[in-house]
Amino acid sequence: MSYTLTGRIQSRIASALPALLVALxxxxxxxxxxxxxxxxxxxxxxxxxxxxxxxxQAGWTAAPLGVVELGVVVGGMRALHIAAPLAWxxxxxxxxxxxxxLAGHALFPRLRLEYAESGGELGRAGALTSLAVIVTVVxxxxxxxxxxxxxxxxxGVVQGPLVIRHAQTLVGGTVKGGILIRASHVTLRHxxxxxxxxxxxxxxxxxxxxxxxxxxxxxxDGIHVRRSSVMIRDCSVxxxxxxxxxxxxxSFSMDKGMSMVEGCTIEGVREGIVxxxxxxxxxxxxxxxxxxxxITMGEMSMGSITxxxxxxxxxxxxxxxxxxxCAIEHNSVFGTHVDPGGxxxxxxxxxxxxxxxxxxxxxxxxxxxxxxxxxFDQSKLTRx
Amino acid sequence: xxxxxxxxxxxxxxxYATLRHGGIEPGDIAVFGPNADPTEPWRMRxxxxxxxxxxSESDGHLAPASFPGLAVRESLxxxxxxxxFASVTNRYHPSVDAFLSHAEEVRARSGWEQSFRxxxxxxxxxxxxxxxxxxGGPFAHVLVATGHxxxxxxxGLPEAVHAYEPHEYAPRVAIVGAGMAAATEWLNAxxxxxxxxxxxxxxxxxxxxxxxxxxxxxxxxxxxHRLAPHDRATKLRELSTPSYxxxxxxxxxxxxxxxxxxxxxxxxxxxxxxxxxGDLQVILATGFLRGFTHDALLRDLVExxxxxxxxxxxxxxxxxxxxxxxxxxxxLSIAGVAGQWAFPAADTIAGAKYAARAFLRRICRTR
Numbered sequence: 001m002s003y004t005l006t007g008r009i010q011s012r013i014a015s016a017l018p019a020l021l022v023a024l025x026x027x028x029x030x031x032x033x034x035x036x037x038x039x040x041x042x043x044x045x046x047x048x049x050x051x052x053x054x055x056x057q058a059g060w061t062a063a064p065l066g067v068v069e070l071g072v073v074v075g076g077m078r079a080l081h082i083a084a085p086l087a088w089x090x091x092x093x094x095x096x097x098x099x100x101x102l103a104g105h106a107l108f109p110r111l112r113l114e115y116a117e118s119g120g121e122l123g124r125a126g127a128l129t130s131l132a133v134i135v136t137v138v139x140x141x142x143x144x145x146x147x148x149x150x151x152x153x154x155x156g157v158v159q160g161p162l163v164i165r166h167a168q169t170l171v172g173g174t175v176k177g178g179i180l181i182r183a184s185h186v187t188l189r190h191x192x193x194x195x196x197x198x199x200x201x202x203x204x205x206x207x208x209x210x211x212x213x214x215x216x217x218x219x220x221d222g223i224h225v226r227r228s229s230v231m232i233r234d235c236s237v238x239x240x241x242x243x244x245x246x247x248x249x250x251s252f253s254m255d256k257g258m259s260m261v262e263g264c265t266i267e268g269v270r271e272g273i274v275x276x277x278x279x280x281x282x283x284x285x286x287x288x289x290x291x292x293x294x295i296t297m298g299e300m301s302m303g304s305i306t307x308x309x310x311x312x313x314x315x316x317x318x319x320x321x322x323x324x325x326c327a328i329e330h331n332s333v334f335g336t337h338v339d340p341g342g343x344x345x346x347x348x349x350x351x352x353x354x355x356x357x358x359x360x361x362x363x364x365x366x367x368x369x370x371x372x373x374x375x376f377d378q379s380k381l382t383r384x
Numbered sequence: 385x386x387x388x389x390x391x392x393x394x395x396x397x398x399x400y401a402t403l404r405h406g407g408i409e410p411g412d413i414a415v416f417g418p419n420a421d422p423t424e425p426w427r428m429r430x431x432x433x434x435x436x437x438x439x440s441e442s443d444g445h446l447a448p449a450s451f452p453g454l455a456v457r458e459s460l461x462x463x464x465x466x467x468x469f470a471s472v473t474n475r476y477h478p479s480v481d482a483f484l485s486h487a488e489e490v491r492a493r494s495g496w497e498q499s500f501r502x503x504x505x506x507x508x509x510x511x512x513x514x515x516x517x518x519x520g521g522p523f524a525h526v527l528v529a530t531g532h533x534x535x536x537x538x539x540g541l542p543e544a545v546h547a548y549e550p551h552e553y554a555p556r557v558a559i560v561g562a563g564m565a566a567a568t569e570w571l572n573a574x575x576x577x578x579x580x581x582x583x584x585x586x587x588x589x590x591x592x593x594x595x596x597x598x599x600x601x602x603x604x605x606x607x608x609h610r611l612a613p614h615d616r617a618t619k620l621r622e623l624s625t626p627s628y629x630x631x632x633x634x635x636x637x638x639x640x641x642x643x644x645x646x647x648x649x650x651x652x653x654x655x656x657x658x659x660x661x662g663d664l665q666v667i668l669a670t671g672f673l674r675g676f677t678h679d680a681l682l683r684d685l686v687e688x689x690x691x692x693x694x695x696x697x698x699x700x701x702x703x704x705x706x707x708x709x710x711x712x713x714x715x716l717s718i719a720g721v722a723g724q725w726a727f728p729a730a731d732t733i734a735g736a737k738y739a740a741r742a743f744l745r746r747i748c749r750t751r
Contacts, residue, residue, distance in 0.1 A: 002598040002600065002603040003603060004606070007602070007603075055598050055603065056597040056598055058473065059473070109449055110449050110451050113448055113449055113450075113741050114738075116443070116450060116600070116601060117600065117602065117605075117737075117741070118601070118602050119601040119603045121602065
């Protein structure tokens with residue numbers, strides 16, 4: 001079709017209606033933001049590129065142009081920190097693209113006989129629909145902006161423990177005595193925690209982001225998560241106060257959505273990262289000198305353990321246990337040494353499956369670990 | 385009776401179906417023309433040149449809404465997505481049979497018979513509140529779709545047969561012209577085993593449709609409508625240059641025939657061809673007479689009402705109406721080839737619908 005500029009704009013906006021309705025039904029600000037981003041990207045391309053370059057646009061070009069726009073939208077999501085789950089983002093984009101095709105090829109020509117010869121212009125009804133879409137999107141963005149969690153910048157040292165009961169973003173500073181998170185949509189960014197029983201204690205909270213937190217000198221867990229879903233990125237847990245300290249413990253969250261631990265450095269604790277009954281991905285972490293195990297995925301947990309660097313663990317490096325299902329891939333395990341207690345399951349095993357656990361292994365690098373890879377007590381290891 | 389359609393060909397059926405889609409009852413529409421079957425004149429011409437595929441694409445059908453197009457219908461009928469893929473890549477051209485079959489459906493569904501009157505209108509006169517047709521009426525809104533005024537046959541070739549008349553192929557034929565009909569005839573004659581001399585004045589333009597695609601929409605039409613009359617007439621003459629679609633389906637057989645010496649090109653006249661190549665059957669693929677002056681009804685209309693005209697075209701408003709005879713209570717529209725001043729591809733299905741939709745809008749506005 002040979003679109004006029006007005007036709008392109010009206011057609012694009014009006015055909016975004018299904019995606020907008022789904023976004024509204026989702027009750028998530030990111031969905032509104034994503035629809036707005038898709039519209040902005042599309043309209044900018046319409047004005048600056050498509051209208052100038054495409055005097056006539058054949059139907060098939062919708063596919064490559066759709067891929068290009070998808071790339072720009074995903075890049076825009078990253079740049080603008082739109083916290084949309086990728087699968088949902090792709091689904092929403094696919095819906096918008098598909099509804100654009102169906103509207104352009106079938107619906108609009110049915111509703112407005114002269115749609116094609118009008119260059120995609122939709123007449124008064126179309127203009128009103130487009131206006132309604134724009135107003136809804138702008139109102140949604142305004143709402144998202146108005147109710148976004150406040151950002152609090154900490155300066156210097158704050159005496160804790162801090163208790164967070166409302167969605168907010170906490171940035172910077174040092175908190176002594178730990179932080180308790182009791183609300184969803186909380187983000188900690190570049191906060192240092194010193195001392196306390198648990199460095200960060202998360203209970204019953206969803207969509208919690210811990211980004212670049214530094215934890216030192218705690219007595220029990222560096223990060224302690226229960227009945228919650230968390231995204232932990234680029235953290236560090238060091239200088240444990242006593243022999244019982246765990247780095248990160250995420251437990252009893254199987255029904256709370258996926259959690260993730262990525263890019264953390266954990267040093268000298270009893271267990272580095274441990275999960276119980278949780279869906280979790282553990283990736284790109286560096287864990288050294290643990291006294292019990294470096295990474296444990298236990299008690300019917302499910303998830304992946306990938307691209308981690310495990311050094312100098314006593315007894316066991318990576319442990320998949322108790323009916324858990326673990327995808328263990330691309331990890332490097334070095335220098336796992338024998339626990340002097342004489343337990344054969346702790347004989348410097350780099351990767352171990354235990355007690356009805358199911359683990360699949362692929363492309364792991366193991367060195368200086370006398371126990372190698374081992375399965376115990378009716379568990380199963382599968383190499384791919 | 386509020387509306388009248390003068391003419392009973394494809395453009396008339398497209399207009400009638402559009403009016404019916406817009407909620408105008410058959411009792412409010414009169415269709416005047418010689419053909420009870422509106423596809424008949426076109427069908428005969430297509431059969432004469434043995435046309436099997438349409439030049440138009442999926443939306444080249446007579447139903448009011450372009451969706452579902454003929455590709456969708458064929459896809460459903462054959463239970464394959466192939467026609468849809470062909471359509472999105474602009475490679476789908478419905479068969480003539482599929483087009484005519486669908487046209488028959490449209491005719492049957494629209495109630496055409498209820499409005500059709502077997503009467504050839506010779507005179508349209510503006511009267512208060514409308515138009516009289518041969519003294520009958522008046523009708524508030526009239527759409528004239530009388531079609532091509534006749535076949536173009538150069539003088540001095542009494543033995544020649546026009547491509548749009550029934551004919552067979554002699555062992556040696558000269559085909560005059562370089563447009564779609566000529567190209568079709570080249571292939572037909574070659575397939576029949578004839579040797580072909582293509583007589584042309586210029587190399588044919590290769591383009592998928594009759595005019596460049598932007599001229600089918602407001603994008604290209606807006607600039608076209610802004611042209612001064614002289615420039616617009618010049619543009620229309622440019623666009624009337626003979627053309628046929630690009631593609632291997634055309635090129636391969638022609639190249640093969642040329643390499644075998646069965647296809648020759650001559651820039652000259654049929655007489656020169658006869659002199660050079662001996663006795664030849666001459667087939668005139670020269671299209672139709674051009675200009676409203678060849679159409680008695682339109683010529684009379686222009687003269688009687690002193691309508692503005694430029695060269696061979698009646699000056700029309702962008703919505704295909706005659707400005708001097710159209711106002712808040714009455715409409716005179718021209719569809720088909722005589723409507724090129726508003727829509728350069730007026731002699732196509734798309735052109736017929738363009739005029740019909742604008743006509744419907746005016747009727748709805750003045751109800």
